[in-house]
Amino acid sequence: MxxxxxxxQTGEPVFYLADExxxxxxxxxxxxxxxxxxxxxxxxxxLFAAFGVLGANYAAGPAPKDLFDLDLVAVNTxxxxxxxxxxxxxxxxxxxxxxxxxxxxxAITGLFGAAFIxxxxxxxxxMIHEGATxxxxxxxxxxxxxxxxxxxxxxxxxxxxxxxxxxxWKFGLIEANRRRLMCLSMFWHFLDVVWIxxxxxxxxxxxxx
Amino acid sequence: xxxxxHAAHADDHHHGDGHxxxxxxxxxxxxxxxxxxxxIPFWLVMSGALPSKQITxxxxxxxxxxxxxxxMIYFLHMTTKSENGWSMMALIxxxxxxxxxxxxxxxxxxxxxxNMMPIHQMSGMK
Numbered sequence: 001m002x003x004x005x006x007x008x009q010t011g012e013p014v015f016y017l018a019d020e021x022x023x024x025x026x027x028x029x030x031x032x033x034x035x036x037x038x039x040x041x042x043x044x045x046x047l048f049a050a051f052g053v054l055g056a057n058y059a060a061g062p063a064p065k066d067l068f069d070l071d072l073v074a075v076n077t078x079x080x081x082x083x084x085x086x087x088x089x090x091x092x093x094x095x096x097x098x099x100x101x102x103x104x105x106x107a108i109t110g111l112f113g114a115a116f117i118x119x120x121x122x123x124x125x126x127m128i129h130e131g132a133t134x135x136x137x138x139x140x141x142x143x144x145x146x147x148x149x150x151x152x153x154x155x156x157x158x159x160x161x162x163x164x165x166x167x168x169w170k171f172g173l174i175e176a177n178r179r180r181l182m183c184l185s186m187f188w189h190f191l192d193v194v195w196i197x198x199x200x201x202x203x204x205x206x207x208x209x
Numbered sequence: 210x211x212x213x214x215h216a217a218h219a220d221d222h223h224h225g226d227g228h229x230x231x232x233x234x235x236x237x238x239x240x241x242x243x244x245x246x247x248x249i250p251f252w253l254v255m256s257g258a259l260p261s262k263q264i265t266x267x268x269x270x271x272x273x274x275x276x277x278x279x280x281m282i283y284f285l286h287m288t289t290k291s292e293n294g295w296s297m298m299a300l301i302x303x304x305x306x307x308x309x310x311x312x313x314x315x316x317x318x319x320x321x322x323x324n325m326m327p328i329h330q331m332s333g334m335k
Contacts, residue, residue: 034292045310048311050314081243088236089233091231193280196247200272201270204269207254
């Protein structure tokens with residue numbers, strides 16, 4: 001941050017700016033979006049804290065060991081990880097101005113993301129079918145809230161992804177679309193970071209307990 | 210080498226967004242590292258290779274921390290330079306908040322649990 005000191009007409013220094021000097025559109029978007037992600041991080045931290053406190057209160061109901069299928073979680077984790085790298089490829093092709101390839105990588109990312117959501121919903125449906133509903137115990141309430149919030153974020157990311165694909169299809173890789181794609185890139189990779197916490201602390205440590 | 214860093218620096222200023230971009234090789238390296246850092250904890254838990262559960266828990270938590278750092282560097286392109294250091298400031302602030310909130314909640318609630326006396330013990334105390 002530099003504070004410009006403009007000499008006034010009388011030659012005396014003026015210690016403020018009458019108007020902020022103009023910035024190009026979207027100048028501060030990436031920092032602002034990063035701060036949003038950090039606040040989102042706090043939401044997830046609170047949900048992790050709730051799970052940490054309540055995660056062992058089974059109320060004589062099913063425990064993680066009875067419910068979690070680590071093979072399925074491993075498949076789910078790889079879906080999200082693959083979607084992260086394919087989004088990275090979309091960003092690289094975007095920088096090279098290759099619209100068709102960018103769209104292709106975005107579509108592949110979307111498919112991996114949709115597969116992730118599909119597997120997660122199947123898991124939830126299976127658990128609820130077995131009677132392990134969010135109402136069953138404090139552990140299950142905390143589990144469904146945390147993993148569900150993450151899944152909801154990924155679903156929103158998918159809607160955003162499709163929206164941007166339509167934008168790119170209609171307007172091409174214009175400056176605004178590049179900025180939007182960069183924000184979604186941060187969002188998508190951030191969700192993968194949160195998932196590292198989920199599969200480690202909820203699934204792996206849960207089964208270990 | 211010196212001219213190289215200077216050129217990169219000048220380039221950054223030219224773009225003005227201060228946002229680092231990855232290359233194909235950094236993305237691929239990040240991906241390979243993540244796969245390894247994910248596969249090992251899953252294998253440790255599923256096979257029970259380590260003798261005690263406590264050691265396994267500590268090891269997989271360490272892997273998670275390392276993988277989060279890998280994602281930050283290779284996928285989110287975090288550097289101390291991005292946005293003139295403001296992203297790093299926001300990140301450090303968030304980490305401080307998260308550590309206080311998480312460790313505080315777990316500590317206080319754990320204390321509460323261990324100080325609550327089960328009812329059957331209470332009836333025995335006269």
